[in-house]
Amino acid sequence: xxxxxxxxxxxxxxxxxxxxxxxxxxxxxxxxxxxxxxxxxxxxxxxxxxxxxxxxxxxxxxxxxxxxxxxxxxxxxxxxxxxxxxxxxxxxxxxxxxxxxxxxxxxxxxxxxxxxxxxxxxxxxxxxxxxxxxxxxxxxxxxxxxxxxxxxxxxxxxxxxxxxxxxxxxxxxxxxxxxxxxxxxxxxxxxxxxxxxxxxxxxxxxxxxxxxxxxxxxxxxxxxxxxxxxxxxxxxxxxxxxxxxxxxxxxxxxxxxxxxxxxxxxxxxxxxxxxxxxxxxxxxxxxxxxxxxxxxxxxxxxxxxxxxxxxxxxxxxxxxxxxxxxxxxxxxxxxxxxxxxxxxxxxxxxxxxxxxxxxxxxxxxxxxxxxxxxxxxxxxxxxxxxxxxxxxxxxxxxxxxxxxxxxxxxxxxxxxxxxxxxxxxxxxxxxxxxxxxxxxxxxxxxxxxxxxxxxxxxxxxx
Amino acid sequence: xxxxxxxxxxxxxxxxxxxxxxxxxxxxxxxxxxxxxxxxxxxxxxxxxxxxxxxxxxxxxxxxxxxxxxxxxxxxxxxxxxxxxxxxxxxxxxxxxxxxxxxxxxxxxxxxxxxxxxxxxxxxxxxxxxxxxxxxxxxxxxxxxxxxxxxxxxxxxxxxxxxxxxxxxxxxxxxxxxxxxxxxxxxxxxxxxxxxxxxxxxxxxxxxxxxxxxxxxxxxxxxxxxxxxxxxxxxxxxxxxxxxxxxxxxxxxxxxxxxxxxxxxxxxxxxxxxxxxxxxxxxxxxxxxxxxxxxxxxxxxxxxxxxxxxxxxxxxxxxxxxxxxxxxxxxxxxxxxxxxxxxxxxxxxxxxxxxxxxxxxxxxxxxxxxxxxxxxxxxxxxxxxxxxxxxxxxxxxxxxxxxxxxxxxxxxxxxxxxxxxxxxxxxxxxxxxxxxxxxxxxxxxxxxxxxxxxxxxxxxxx
Numbered sequence: 001x002x003x004x005x006x007x008x009x010x011x012x013x014x015x016x017x018x019x020x021x022x023x024x025x026x027x028x029x030x031x032x033x034x035x036x037x038x039x040x041x042x043x044x045x046x047x048x049x050x051x052x053x054x055x056x057x058x059x060x061x062x063x064x065x066x067x068x069x070x071x072x073x074x075x076x077x078x079x080x081x082x083x084x085x086x087x088x089x090x091x092x093x094x095x096x097x098x099x100x101x102x103x104x105x106x107x108x109x110x111x112x113x114x115x116x117x118x119x120x121x122x123x124x125x126x127x128x129x130x131x132x133x134x135x136x137x138x139x140x141x142x143x144x145x146x147x148x149x150x151x152x153x154x155x156x157x158x159x160x161x162x163x164x165x166x167x168x169x170x171x172x173x174x175x176x177x178x179x180x181x182x183x184x185x186x187x188x189x190x191x192x193x194x195x196x197x198x199x200x201x202x203x204x205x206x207x208x209x210x211x212x213x214x215x216x217x218x219x220x221x222x223x224x225x226x227x228x229x230x231x232x233x234x235x236x237x238x239x240x241x242x243x244x245x246x247x248x249x250x251x252x253x254x255x256x257x258x259x260x261x262x263x264x265x266x267x268x269x270x271x272x273x274x275x276x277x278x279x280x281x282x283x284x285x286x287x288x289x290x291x292x293x294x295x296x297x298x299x300x301x302x303x304x305x306x307x308x309x310x311x312x313x314x315x316x317x318x319x320x321x322x323x324x325x326x327x328x329x330x331x332x333x334x335x336x337x338x339x340x341x342x343x344x345x346x347x348x349x350x351x352x353x354x355x356x357x358x359x360x361x362x363x364x365x366x367x368x369x370x371x372x373x374x375x376x377x378x379x380x381x382x383x384x385x386x387x388x389x390x391x392x393x394x395x396x397x398x399x400x401x402x403x404x405x406x407x408x409x410x411x412x413x414x415x416x417x418x419x420x421x422x423x424x425x426x427x428x429x430x431x432x433x434x435x436x437x438x439x440x441x442x443x444x445x446x447x448x449x450x451x452x453x454x455x456x457x458x459x460x461x462x
Numbered sequence: 463x464x465x466x467x468x469x470x471x472x473x474x475x476x477x478x479x480x481x482x483x484x485x486x487x488x489x490x491x492x493x494x495x496x497x498x499x500x501x502x503x504x505x506x507x508x509x510x511x512x513x514x515x516x517x518x519x520x521x522x523x524x525x526x527x528x529x530x531x532x533x534x535x536x537x538x539x540x541x542x543x544x545x546x547x548x549x550x551x552x553x554x555x556x557x558x559x560x561x562x563x564x565x566x567x568x569x570x571x572x573x574x575x576x577x578x579x580x581x582x583x584x585x586x587x588x589x590x591x592x593x594x595x596x597x598x599x600x601x602x603x604x605x606x607x608x609x610x611x612x613x614x615x616x617x618x619x620x621x622x623x624x625x626x627x628x629x630x631x632x633x634x635x636x637x638x639x640x641x642x643x644x645x646x647x648x649x650x651x652x653x654x655x656x657x658x659x660x661x662x663x664x665x666x667x668x669x670x671x672x673x674x675x676x677x678x679x680x681x682x683x684x685x686x687x688x689x690x691x692x693x694x695x696x697x698x699x700x701x702x703x704x705x706x707x708x709x710x711x712x713x714x715x716x717x718x719x720x721x722x723x724x725x726x727x728x729x730x731x732x733x734x735x736x737x738x739x740x741x742x743x744x745x746x747x748x749x750x751x752x753x754x755x756x757x758x759x760x761x762x763x764x765x766x767x768x769x770x771x772x773x774x775x776x777x778x779x780x781x782x783x784x785x786x787x788x789x790x791x792x793x794x795x796x797x798x799x800x801x802x803x804x805x806x807x808x809x810x811x812x813x814x815x816x817x818x819x820x821x822x823x824x825x826x827x828x829x830x831x832x833x834x835x836x837x838x839x840x841x842x843x844x845x846x847x848x849x850x851x852x853x854x855x856x857x858x859x860x861x862x863x864x865x866x867x868x869x870x871x872x873x874x875x876x877x878x879x880x881x882x883x884x885x886x887x888x889x890x891x892x893x894x895x896x897x898x899x900x901x902x903x904x905x906x907x908x909x910x911x912x913x914x915x916x917x918x919x920x921x922x923x924x
Contacts, residue, residue, distance in 0.1 A: 029844075106802070132844070146844030161768025163813055166843035170879030171898075214771060238771040241778030247771045247808050276772055277877065278899040306623025309676060309700040309709045310738055316703030340568075346709050351625055381628035382491075382594070382608030415739065417632030436633075437740040 005191075005199040008095045008127075009136050009181060011070035012041055014143070015062055017084050018075035018100075019045030019053050026099060027075040030133065030145040031056075034073075039141040042067070062087040071095045073133065073143065078102030078111065081129070085115050089122045098129035099145060104187050105130050112189045119190065131186030132162035135169070138180045138205035153178015154207035155284045156200045158193055160185055160214045168212070168277055176428040177285050180205040188217050194225035201229040208287045210234040210280045214248045216262065226269040230458065232287045232451045233271040234280050237262055270454045272447050282433075282440050283447035289431040290409035292452040295372035296320045298445060299365035300346035303353040303389070304379035307415060307438065308346030311375055314442030320373075320449060322346065329368045336360040352383040358392035366396070366406040372452070373409045373445055377438075380416025389414075390423040397432050409448045413441040467661040470557045470589075471598050471643060473532035474503055476605070477524055479546050480537035480562075481507030481515050488561060489537040492595065492607040493518075501603040504529070524549040533557045535595065535605065540564030540573065543591070547577050551584045560591035561607060566649050567592050574651045581652065593648030594624035597631070600642045600667035615640015616669035617746045618662045620655060622647055622676045630674070630739055638890040639747050642667040650679050656687035663691040670749040672696040672742045676710045678724065688731040692920065694749045694913045695733040696742050699724055732916045734909050744895075744902050745909035751893040752871035754914040757834035758782045760907060761827035762808035765815040765851070766841035769877060769900065770808030773837055776904030782835075782911060784808065791830045798822040814845040820854035828858075828868040834914070835871045835907055839900075842878025851876075852885040859894050871910045875903040 014034055018027035031045055035054055045053040048060045059065050062072060062084065072093050074084050078100050088096050104112050112129070119126060127133075133144035137152045146162070150169045155177060159165035162184040172179055180203065183196060193211055200206045209231055216222050216237075226233045239248035240259040266273050274280040298320045302308040312322045325333065325345050333343035336357055341350055347365075349357045358376065365371045376396075378389040393412050400406060412427060412434030414420055427434050435441040476496055480489035493507055497516055507515040510522045521527050524534060524546065534555050536546050540562050550558050566574050574591070581588060589595075595606035599614045608624070612631045617639060621627035624646040634641055642665065645658060655673060662668045671693055678684050678699075688695045701710035702721040728735050736742040760782045764770040774784045787795065787807050795805035798819055803812055809827075811819045820838065827833045838858075840851040855874050862868060874889060874896030876882055889896050897903040 159768070161766060163766030163841045163843035163846075164768035164877065166846075167766065167769070167841035167877035170842045170882065171877055174879040174883060212768060214768065236772070238768065238775055240775040243778055243784040243807075244771050244774040247767070247774050247784075247806065276776070276900045278901075304623060304625030304629065305709070306621070306626035306674060306676065306700065307629070309706050310698070312706040312709050313700055313702040314738070316705055322705040322709075344709065345705075379625045379629035380632045381625035382610075384625075384628075415626065415629035415633055417636040420632065421636060438738045439740070 005195065007070045009134070010139055010141070011095070013044070013067065013069050014041055014071045014073065015044040015046050015059070015065055015069055016073045016075065017046040017062065019047050019058065021050060021053050026145040029147070030073050030075055030099065033142040033144060033147070037141045039139055062091050062093070065091070069093045071097070071143070073097050073099060075099045075145065078108065078129070082111070082114060082118065085118050085124070085126070088124050089118060093124055095125055095127070097127040097131060097133050097143065099131060099133060101130040103129040103189070112187065116189065126190040127183070128186040129189060132165055132184035134181060134183040136181050137178070144184070150179035150182060151176065154180050154205060154288050155210060156180045156203065156206040156208070157182040157210045158185055158196050159183070159212040160188070161212060162186065164212055164277065171277065172281060175281055175285065177281050177288070192217055192221065194218065194221040197225035197229050197233060201231060206231065208232050208234065208284045210284050212236045212238070212277060214239050219265065223265050223269040226266065226271040232447070232454065234274050234283050234447070235266055235271050236274050236277055236280050237266070270457065272450050279440070279443060282435060282444050286409065286411060286433040286444040286448055287451055289433050290411070290448060291407045292455055293373035293409050293445065293448040294452050296449045297323050297370060297372045298375060299368065299371040300375045300377065301349060301358065301361045301365065302346050302377040302379070303349050303351055303384055304381055305348050307377050307379050307413070308348060310438040311377060311413060311442060312346060314438045315445065318442050318446040320442065320445060323370055326368060326370050329364055332364045333361065336364070351381055354385050355388035355392050358389055359395060362392065362396045362410065366400070366408055371408070373411070373448060375411050375413055375441055375445060377413040378416070380414070380420045386416060386420045386423050390427055393427065393432060393434070394430070409445070411435070411441055411445055413438060467657065469532045471596070472601055472603070473557070475506070475529065475531050476503055476533045476535065477506040477508050477521070477527055477531055478535045478537065479508040479524065481509050481520065483512060483515050488607040491609070492535050492537055492561065495604040495606060495609070499603045501601055524553050524555070527553070531555045533559070533605070535559050535561060537561045537607065540570065540591070544573070544576060544580065547580050547586070547588070550586050551580060555586055557587055557589070559589045559593060559595050559605065561593060561595060563592040565591045565651070574649065578651065588652040589645070590648040591651060594627055594646035596643060596645040598643050599640070606646070612641035612644060613638065616642050616667060616750050617672060618642045618665065618668040618670070619644040619672045620647055620658050621645070621674040622650070623674060624648065626674055626739065633739065634743060637743055637747065638893070639743050639750070654679055654683065656680065656683040659687035659691050659695060663693060668693065670694050670696065670746045672746050674698045674700070674739060676701050681727065685727050685731040688728065688733040694909070694916065696736050696745050696909070697728055697733050698736050698739055698742050699728070732919065734912050741902070741905060744897060744906050748871065748873060748895040748906040748910055749913055751895050752873070752910060753869045754917055755835040755871050755907065755910040756914050758911050759785050759832060759834045760837060761830065761833040761835070762837045762839065763811060763820065763823045763827065764808050764839040764841070765811050765813055765846055766843055767810050769839050769841050769875070770810055772900040773839060773875060773904060774808060776900045777907065780904050780908040782904065782907060785832055788830060788832050791826055794826045795823065813843055816847050817850035817854050820851055821857060824854065824858045824872065828862070828870055833870070835873070835910060837873050837875055837903055837907060839875040840878070842876070842882045848878060848882045848885050852889055855889065855894060855896070856892070871907070873897070873903055873907055875900060
């Protein structure tokens, strides 16, 4: 079944079944979120007991609404849902979102099967049940019952858990990672992860796709969608352990499946598996803000030997290499370092390194054809000047963006306190990826290398 | 060689060789740091060209100083160091710290051998060379040339890298982790990691010991000191990879050795190996603030199913188990949950959980003899109330401290944004361990379980 989710994410007309005047009800919050969105569409509350809600004319049934309907939100108790779905089919509605819970996640598989039969062979497709809905930040449309919009950006997030989806919005905002869309897929009765991956593969507002997945319903379609996807796909697949799988079953009613098989399949399809959602956003930030690495040869610049070694270990543990400097690069580096210091990779700029050494060393590695990606690190030790360090990264990243000279990723890594943290916020605010841990930084660089490999395979295929 | 470092960390008289009036010189900073410490001791600048520095009478040579000398700091160029060490021996000095660099870290092994010969059979023992010195926060004494004191607490840190040591002070301050002492061991020519582990094992101001190690000089003594240590020992051993080992050699002149052998030996000795310094402080905070776990059976409380599953996966990946609830606990849990919700482990308190559910669920798991440790998690989703969540943890942790009823560790885990982050600072400020990542939280719980095992072995041996 082919799906063009364009009218799903940008509907011209929306009805909310179960709309309510009571502000503690989900049907109230869902209606209000659409109403207050900075987005133009027709909006129809549906509730047999009301004439007007939030200043909008209220309808008894969907079939009473004049004109066509792109999207229907259903927020009524599970036992009342089936007739509404039938009404949607009658009205030739394209999309429905069943917010209501009480389906397969509590063992009620039967009703999901009934609804599937109702929509079989029709034009209606359904998100959910048991979902928060979606937030389309690209177009300022909030079709969910939870409050708060993500910062606008180019990471699309698909979450099987609504609560975690919401948490991810806050997390992303806090970390200055912008989102294009975020969707709760809930029980995935009909619209599934692969439908969304396929859509985001060509969505011009999306550059990176991140998924939180508990169970996979259609393994082949899932892997195929990742394989065909023109963008990096990051996946947190939970329910890895036996106890985790048990917990998964009672959360969204899905089977977690064999973890190792999924792990291998995701890797083969070209997806990147993340340890948790923090790692997902670590990688998303790098992929959204930096070019892919054309290879795995990483240059490390630091003002503290210890941090350089930890970064080297973390890179090598993730399939990256830290090659020796070429004779040409060695010569250039020697000129910018204090007299007794010998250049190496990691390049130790020593403790008192300021703007000039950081900026020059980064440029030298950018010019080196044997280096595919650069990590610029700083320890806030006695003689360090954090502002000169962050200033040098900012300047280099901006220059690279302006001139498109080298197309190599630059990541930051820092160890320090409050003063440093405030400066790091400035970098995050303009999209420069910087991490407070050598492991997290190396994992982010790994994702850029993986994306370079993915792009190579894509090129070979075309 | 037995070492009681008591007079090293609490000297009654200190001389600084290479003391200077020039504020850009290390010899100036070192003298000033001791002078401005809130600590009482005799302090003697040594410089043949000055009569007075920073208001203190200056001496031409160590041997001119009246009375006995506990500690001598040496901050002069490497080629001038040996005669000063000879003077220290003549003066019957107990401890010296050679701050100066230019020794084995740049291939100058010969001079270190010469110095070892000078002190052979004498009472003099030496820290360094190539070290920042130490900061004794327990007693407010700063014997280093770098600026800034750690927050006072009970984590002792030993760092082979001075810069990283400094960075760790800032990191620890930022994360509200208090330190007792922090020492740069530099090239470890004489005083070595095991001397410090042995000392901290009985230091009443220290509860947890953390080491950043690049090379191990005396493997047997190192492992023995960990095995005999009465406190948890956390170790970041860098130079794991081939490239990392290469970088190590040029940083502190030490051989990284076979990584796997060290890993296995550390584990066997009862030490805990950390991935990086962020993990070291994650674990240190848990070990400093919470009792050890008596077993590996963990109870998880959450307001979002997804986060519960991720925590379950992360716990099981670290050798912890998430057992099913006992019938008794199940019954108690059922009473505090909304009617349709069935208790499980992870206990899902569902999205709108407030103070009461969090507080009651934590208490129920504390009372359950089948649970050894508790993770209390919150996703900042639509209906979450972060302040009630953090309030419940605070209350429970305080009650436990007051009554010593259960002696089980409680850790927090959160996913959210700015509002949540501010509340988390309140928890950190009073020493409650809470983590913004399921993996980091599970690793911290793993360290508490490991410490429980270590305590059992200690008990068996005694």
